[in-house]
Amino acid sequence: MAEITPRRQGELVRGVFKILMEHQDGLPAREVLKKLETIVPPTPFELSEYPNRPGVRRYEKIVRFSTIPAVKAGWLIKERGKWLLSDQGREACRRYQDPEEFARQAIRLYREWRRSEAQDTESEETARSTLEEAEETAWREIQEYLMNLAPMDFQNLVAALLRGMGYHVSWVAPPGPDGGTDIIAFSDPLGIKRPRIRVQVKRKQDKVSAEGLRSFMAILGDDDVGLFISAGGFTREAEMEARAQQKRHVTLLDLERLFVLWVEHYAQIPEEGRRLLPLKAVYYLAPRD
Known part of the structure; x- marks a missing residue:
């Protein structure tokens, strides 16, 4: 240089x-x-x-x-x-x-x-740049793939992730109106232990607003916790609204956090679910950090 x-x-x-x-x-x-x-x-x-x-x-x-x-x-x-x-x-x-x-x-x-x-030697700097570009390209392709999934496939992908994380999915909404709940899951096989997990899944690119989040929280019962997944992310106001809740616990996941969890639990996700977002590890020379 x-x-x-x-x-x-x-x-x-x-x-x-x-x-x-x-x-x-x-x-x-x-x-x-x-x-x-x-x-x-x-x-x-x-x-x-x-x-x-x-x-x-x-x-x-x-x-x-x-x-x-x-x-x-x-x-x-x-x-x-x-x-x-x-x-x-x-x-x-x-x-x-x-x-x-x-x-x-x-x-x-x-x-x-x-x-x-x-x-760093010149070869290490080159390795750093190569790895950076490879990660950017891979993530861009994964984003585009997820954003182009059919809504039901994206919803089933979320259900597969929950199963891979050890939760027991008792219901996945069929196509059509769902009343604001796309998935219901529990921490035990019989659904006896509380809280119950209500999940809403949005594959749209638009960010979910605070008003959209409030609509979801309105359907949560006293024994429910909410999980809101939005491919487009959330507005700053919606994130603040979720953090401010004292009675209604809601976790927000954007596309990036969803993918991080998918990678973390990939080995435990059922094979049928993995087909919705199949991954393969590719190795690059890692620069010293």
Whole structure:
């Protein structure tokens, strides 16, 4: 990366931070990179392709390499293809206005973090970038797959996950009106032990609002706990509403949390259920953390 100066690294990463400052919940990495190109245009060198990788521009790779110190400094968080700023990252963006100073501060914190270990070699940095892109691509494909599942298949996937987690699913709503409950489950086979688990499943891309959450909570009985699964996630107001409940316990799961649980309990999920979201492990060289 000898062609990229600290100032240029700072310009690129500060551009990333400026974009994320306007999106508190973060953005998919590919959206960030697309937006970045309009506010920090690539140089001719960055527009060029790698000699041994036709069709692969240097620009996106350079941005990813340049963000590594910010990640290790605790300023930038990368989770399953989504980039978001920590509170420290937001403060750093406001404090260090000069791109070169911004880059040097991130590198300083990175070196402090790595002080007791050998510095990353170029091959390790390449491995880190390759793994990052692979994770982003895999998660994007999984998201698209889940969002395109038929509603009943998505509902049955949730029921399969509950079975894999050790719960006993007593009822899954058939197609048609369900009165707000899609799945009923218990912690014991006979359904004697309380509480009863009422589940509502939404596969729509829209976020569930606080009003939508209240409609679900209204059907919960005294011996019920609620599980609300929304592929589109929840508004901030809905999340606050769920946390504020004292009498009605409701757990919210977005698509990412649902997938994390699916991976965690995959081995215990019945084979028929696993067919709804089949997974296969692929191994990459892991960079040192």
